Amino acid sequence: MSEQVRTAARPAPQRRMPLVPALEALRDQRRADEVVVTSMGSAREWPKLSRHPLDFIYVPSAMGQAQSLALGIALAQPDRPVTAISGDGSLLMNLGSLVTLAASGARNLTLVVLENGIYEVTGGQRTVASSPALAPARVDFAALALAAGIPSARRFEELSAWQSAADATLRLPGPRVIVLSVEPVADYELPTPKPAISQRAARLRTVLAP
Amino acid sequence: MFTGEDVAATLAQLGISHVVWLPDSALGPWEAALEASPIKLVRACREGEAWAIAAGLYLGGAQPLVMIQNTGLFESGDALRNVLFDLQLPLYAVIGYRSYLVPDSPDTAKRFTEPILHAWGLDSILLERPDTLPKLAAHVRACQAAGRPGVALLAEGKM
Numbered sequence: 001m002s003e004q005v006r007t008a009a010r011p012a013p014q015r016r017m018p019l020v021p022a023l024e025a026l027r028d029q030r031r032a033d034e035v036v037v038t039s040m041g042s043a044r045e046w047p048k049l050s051r052h053p054l055d056f057i058y059v060p061s062a063m064g065q066a067q068s069l070a071l072g073i074a075l076a077q078p079d080r081p082v083t084a085i086s087g088d089g090s091l092l093m094n095l096g097s098l099v100t101l102a103a104s105g106a107r108n109l110t111l112v113v114l115e116n117g118i119y120e121v122t123g124g125q126r127t128v129a130s131s132p133a134l135a136p137a138r139v140d141f142a143a144l145a146l147a148a149g150i151p152s153a154r155r156f157e158e159l160s161a162w163q164s165a166a167d168a169t170l171r172l173p174g175p176r177v178i179v180l181s182v183e184p185v186a187d188y189e190l191p192t193p194k195p196a197i198s199q200r201a202a203r204l205r206t207v208l209a210p
Numbered sequence: 211m212f213t214g215e216d217v218a219a220t221l222a223q224l225g226i227s228h229v230v231w232l233p234d235s236a237l238g239p240w241e242a243a244l245e246a247s248p249i250k251l252v253r254a255c256r257e258g259e260a261w262a263i264a265a266g267l268y269l270g271g272a273q274p275l276v277m278i279q280n281t282g283l284f285e286s287g288d289a290l291r292n293v294l295f296d297l298q299l300p301l302y303a304v305i306g307y308r309s310y311l312v313p314d315s316p317d318t319a320k321r322f323t324e325p326i327l328h329a330w331g332l333d334s335i336l337l338e339r340p341d342t343l344p345k346l347a348a349h350v351r352a353c354q355a356a357g358r359p360g361v362a363l364l365a366e367g368k369m
Contacts, residue, residue, distance in 0.1 A: 072266020
């Protein structure tokens with residue numbers, strides 16, 4: 001019986017959307033007072049798409065902590081939307097954070113997980129969730145979020161579906177998790193944003209709490 | 211060591227807005243008093259999360275305090291490194307010092323706590339007796355005034 005259930009639950013092979021237009025769809029929904037915390041792959045691409053005083057490029061980071069840092073901002077500023085954009089490898093390092101986010105009740109918080117199945121920063125090695133031993137099943141991060149108590153979680157593989165649903169998805173009750181299945185990026189190089197993160201952090205605090 | 215009511219009152223006087231915690235058996239009894247106080251209690255699943263959440267709270271204008279056990283200090287090294295040294299945020303932590311009060315304890319958590327804090331170069335104090343809450347308050351104020359992180363080690367018995 002359990003084997004039947006497991007077999008029936010296996011999802012179809014996943015498709016992936018290009019990263020940049022996926023982020024552009026998110027940027028196009030961004031509110032003027034919204035904090036956006038980016039890390040890993042999103043920290044490379046987001047600054048090419050957005051120049052905003054409430055963008056916080058979380059580099060260097062502690063891997064897996066972008067959504068936790070964003071949660072703190074969201075709790076301190078409950079009337080301000082806060083979005084964290086991170087990767088599936090990062091989320092795997094801090095899966096418990098899904099429970100923390102859910103328990104926080106931070107309705108103003110969105111976590112966007114860019115799911116590409118690899119660690120781009122270190123050269124494209126597979127994450128554990130992409131292990132061949134798990135194929136053809138895959139780890140369903142949106143289902144994990146829902147199981148952790150996150151009220152709204154959606155996963156998108158098709159760019160057109162994400163583009164048409166972005167507005168409505170970002171209005172779902174928070175905290176919300178949006179998983180975007182994206183194509184890996186070759187020749188990854190971690191950016192070194194200027195000025196130093198200590199100065200950017202101080203500047204963000206000045207903007208948020210003058 | 212301290213009552214929860216005394217701790218909550220002291221932290222409230224210091225302007226602490228949030229306690230981000232993953233308590234041990236010595237810190238845990240403070241839960242009800244902290245929840246009954248104006249301070250907001252934020253629960254984390256791992257100690258690394260606690261540092262990052264506290265960092266976000268601080269960036270958002272709040273005055274958080276991290277409360278964990280020394281085992282959590284070991285677990286959360288990378289998050290601590292990032293928020294205290296990369297972001298240079300002046301966060302304060304109360305850390306339960308497991309087994310400190312047990313003479314000749316074989317507990318390795320006791321053995322490594324102070325060397326680890328020393329390695330991080332953190333300004334720390336030890337709270338050994340029930341009458342040392344004013345010492346905590348003075349140290350938090352000094353760290354706040356200097357804009358630097360700080361740690362209070364809370365002497366504990368067995369795990």
